[in-house]
Amino acid sequence: MPAKPFDDFRSLLAALPPADDAAGARVRALFAKADKPKESLGRIEDIAAWIAAWSGRAPPTINRPLMAIFAGNHGAVRHGISPRPVAATANEVELCAAGGAAINQVCIANDLGLKVFDLALDIPTGDITEEAALDERGCAATMAFGMEAVAGGADLLCLGDLGVGNSTIAAALCAALFGGSGIDWVGPGAGADAAMIAHKAEVVDRALAFHGPDLSDPLEALRRVGGREFAAICGAILAARMEKIPVLLDGFVATAAAAVLYAGNPGSLDHCLLASLSPEPGHAEAAERLGLQPLLDFGIGHGEGVGAALAAGIVKATALTSSGMAMAVRL
Numbered sequence: 321m322p323a324k325p326f327d328d329f330r331s332l333l334a335a336l337p338p339a340d341d342a343a344g345a346r347v348r349a350l351f352a353k354a355d356k357p358k359e360s361l362g363r364i365e366d367i368a369a370w371i372a373a374w375s376g377r378a379p380p381t382i383n384r385p386l387m388a389i390f391a392g393n394h395g396a397v398r399h400g401i402s403p404r405p406v407a408a409t410a411n412e413v414e415l416c417a418a419g420g421a422a423i424n425q426v427c428i429a430n431d432l433g434l435k436v437f438d439l440a441l442d443i444p445t446g447d448i449t450e451e452a453a454l455d456e457r458g459c460a461a462t463m464a465f466g467m468e469a470v471a472g473g474a475d476l477l478c479l480g481d482l483g484v485g486n487s488t489i490a491a492a493l494c495a496a497l498f499g500g501s502g503i504d505w506v507g508p509g510a511g512a513d514a515a516m517i518a519h520k521a522e523v524v525d526r527a528l529a530f531h532g533p534d535l536s537d538p539l540e541a542l543r544r545v546g547g548r549e550f551a552a553i554c555g556a557i558l559a560a561r562m563e564k565i566p567v568l569l570d571g572f573v574a575t576a577a578a579a580v581l582y583a584g585n586p587g588s589l590d591h592c593l594l595a596s597l598s599p600e601p602g603h604a605e606a607a608e609r610l611g612l613q614p615l616l617d618f619g620i621g622h623g624e625g626v627g628a629a630l631a632a633g634i635v636k637a638t639a640l641t642s643s644g645m646a647m648a649v650r651l
Contacts, residue, residue, distance in 0.1 A: 325460035326539045332558055333584040339591070340564075344373035347380065350646045367593070367615075367635060368642035374566040374591040375475060379643040382636050386433040386474035387423065388556060389416065389625050390466065391482035392440075392548035394489055395447035396527070401520045402485040404510050409484050410441050412624070416482075422622060423480070426629040430636065432478065435469060439548035448492060448527040452544045459543035459551050466555030470563055477560045478595065478632050480625020481549045481573040484510070487600055490576035492524045492545040494606050496535040497579050501525055505602035507572075509621075538583035546580070553577035561591050568595040568635065570628030571621070572603040575610065582610055593635075596620050596627020 347369045351361065359365060371380035391413050397406050415421045416436045427434045439462065445453035454462065470477060483489075491505035502524030506517055527545050528535070535541045542551060554577050560567045569578055569592055581588040594612035597603060598621045607614065615631040 325456045329460065329463060329539065329558065330584070332562070333581065333588060336561055336585060336588055337564070339373040340376040341373060343376050343378040344369040346378035347372040347642055350379060350642065350649055353649045354645045361641070364638050364641055367638045370593065371566050371635065371639055372642075374564060376564055379646040380639045381643060382476045382639045384433065384474050385431070385476040385478065385632050385636065386435065386469070387427050387478040387480065387625050387629050387632070388469040389423065389434075389436045389480045389482055390549040390552040391436065391438055392486065393444040393483060394453070394485045394547050395444045396449060396488065396523060397444065397485040398447065399449065399519070399523050400516070401488040401523055402510055403512060403516065404484050406444065406484050409482055412482050413438055413441070416624070421624055422626050423624040423629055426626055430629060430633040432629055432632055433474070437465075437469070437552065439465075439552060445547045448489070448545045449523060449530060452531070453547050454543045454551065456543055459539075462548045462551040463555035463558075466552030467559035469556040470559050470565055474565055476568065476632060476635060477556065477565050478568045478570065478625055478628035479553050479556055479574045480570040480623065480628055481553065482623055483547065483549050483573070486547060486549060486573050488520045488523060489545065489547050489550065490572045491520070491602050492527050493541060493550065493576045494579060494602055495524055495528055496531070496541040496545050497538060497583050498606070498609055501528070505605070507600035507602055509600070538580045542580045546577070549573065550577040550580070554580055557581055557589070557592065561588070565591075567592040568628045568631055569593070569612070570595050570625045571598045571623060572600045572606070573623075575603060575606050575612070579606055579610060595631035598627070
């Protein structure tokens, strides 16, 4: 049979490289030898071992952390699912480019590289209530584009998003993957009131009914009720796994995208940590379904990857704690 666009990604999901458990064990052994109470550093020890296991370096080091933000627009926005105009996505991308967005400041504070990817903002995806967001070829191409986020080299990848209406798309994708109806997954997003939240739930339900049993396959769900930023984040997560790069996920959108991979292979997110829990009620539910415990819970629903960039500072400090204490142990 001729190859299909998703075939390569299905192959990757079926044969993901494992963790370097020996590297993780070495870090735990170093902490055990340190002059301190047993496991007194709590989750710091767990994170340090996680970095070592997924980078292969013990003690771990983080020298080239990267914040990658994927921006996309959605055809379903025409149904009034956001209080913000669709043009706001491009405006936010321009603000990031000018250095005036919140994410710019957090990246400076934590010495993170920053890449912002404009995913054809002038061509919104299909309206998911009456057509697929993307065709298979377009979705696979966007996943491949997302994989390029690590092309310049990185040793910690933080993933975030920009996109008017994409909290509704995240809700639709989670409903497709985990079950339930729109009202189980939608939330206020960028400031929706009760009436708009109810409308968002209705839009999700219409999309679920339109696509029906085709949503049973996770990659089909991604292309049908997802969007370009979701596909690109999926690709970036896969590329990071292949390149032994630990990943920090930010917010509801990145978590919903990650859920696609989890549905294809439950071990596909073992190299990922959830950086921040957003106020979206669906986000907490999705995180629990995926077994992800957030590093931060600051009530950040801003997008732009702000939560991931903040959490990256903690992860960097964790790596330094491990390496510095390892040197003391060896003296």
